Amino acid sequence: AQKITQTQPGMFVQEKEAVTLDCTYDTSDPSYGLFWYKQPSSGEMIFLIYQGSYDQQNATEGRYSLNFQKARKSANLVISASQLGDSAMYFCAMREGVRTGNQFYFGTGTSLTVIP
Amino acid sequence: DVKVTQSSRYLVKRTGEKVFLECVQDMDHENMFWYRQDPGLGLRLIYFSYDVKMKEKGDIPEGYSVSREKKERFSLILESASTNQTSMYLCASSLGQGPLLAKNIQYFGAGTRLSVL
Secondary structure, three states: OOOEEOOOOEEEEEOOOOEEEOOEEOOOOOOEEEEEEEEOOOOOOEEEEEEEOOOOOOOEEOOEEEEEEOOOOEEEEEEOOOOHHHOEEEEEEEEEOOOOOOOEEEOOOEEEEEEO | OOOEEEOOOEEEEOOOOOEEEEEEEOOOOOEEEEEEEEOOOEEEEEEEEOOOOOOEEOOOOOOEEEEEEEOOEEEEEEOOOOHHHOEEEEEEEEOOOOOOOOOOOOEEOOOEEEEEO
16 A cells, blocks of 8 residues: 555646645554655755644644644645745655654655746 | 755766765764655655665665765665666655654755666
């Protein structure tokens, strides 16, 4: 079974609008972390936001927020007030805390295009 | 700021050549990782290392080996390059186990686009 599922291969959003990128995960580990990364066309993966499984509140970092619904095992990324520079691939990832090895599991990514 | 540096952005090699991809991090991180990225497949873990001279296989280690002689440097080796190893290779590092096991952000290099002809 896939550990991380991103069902939207591509998304479009109008500049200044908000957009939600979906991510669902699968784990039986009670301690885990969820991450979102942005990958512009230049190739570098840029860390955006982190949510811990025990965190009571949804994580926020500037225009990024993570809509964490633990019972549904979803961790959607919300980008508010989209900018042209937000056009990129976005990857959701998970790390299971108890298992050894520090391994991350990545989704297949969502390509976001911001339209002027 | 954490800096993870990959020695080459673009590399073109011939089938059968031995290829070295180098990665250096400057934040004294314990863990280092090598991924390959292919369209529609996301990132797949090749190998990782949690200490000097230690290595663990990831999901797709076949055809690759790694070396970690110093804490800051993690090398990926393609013993005999093949055309199906044409891909984007990403190196990452993270701090270590620590008390916050799950919050262990991986920081990435800019990637190496390898073409094997």
